[in-house]
Amino acid sequence: MKISRSNIVEFTITLTMFLVVVSSAFIFANDKNDVFEEKIYVLNEEVKDGRVDNTKDEELEEIKEEIPEEEIDPIVYDNMTLTELSDKLNKSLNSDMSGYGNFIASYTIEKGIDPYLATAIILHETGCTWECSRLVKECHNVGGMKGSGCGSYGYFNTLEEGIQRFVDNIYNNYYVYGLTDAYSMNSKYAEDPEWSIKVNNHIEKIKNR
Secondary structure (H helix, E strand, O other): OOOOHHHHHHHHHHHHHHHHHHHHHHHHHHHHHHHHHHHHHHHHHHHHHOOOOOHHHHHHHHHHHHOOOOOOOOEEEOOEEHHHHHHHHHOOOOHHHOOOHHHHHHHHHHHOOOHHHHHHHHHHHHOOOOOOOHHHHHHOOOOOOEOOEEOOEEOOOOHHHHHHHHHHHHHHHOHHHOOOOHHHHHHHHOOOOOHHHHHHHHHHHHHHO
């Protein structure tokens, strides 16, 4: 069989084109494999360094942050929230002391004082179970505290100040010395030997309301 010059040229061109295509495919495959391996390497390094791009998780977290969380009142005393404790104290406070349950509850909890004990002393010393005494109305003295400005008793500018000074007095002069209940406070707080019994009776009434 005689092969013409044109056939040889055609064959050569065809072979050359084939080799070019194969080479290109091989180079492309290698490049693609290198890119894939590079991505795997980067991912592994990010995993090691804790730098994994959790885009979806981050977007989800951003959405969660935009949703306001429901505020839940913590338990502060006797298995009650501050609001519940305030409401319970208010049931026993009348006259000029009416509505001061939240102030008493907040400040006693802040100072670490038993809110029942503090409220019971206030009720016993002031008569605010029904009608508050002159000492409360004119002097804002809620604990029968001695001092000046109101005869032999202390005078305070507001009921809030009077409550704070009363609670501070219990903390500074009783609690720090381990006198944390009516019985242990009795001899120091009042001359009446039955003062603690009366205060504890108020405590029971407060608890049961």
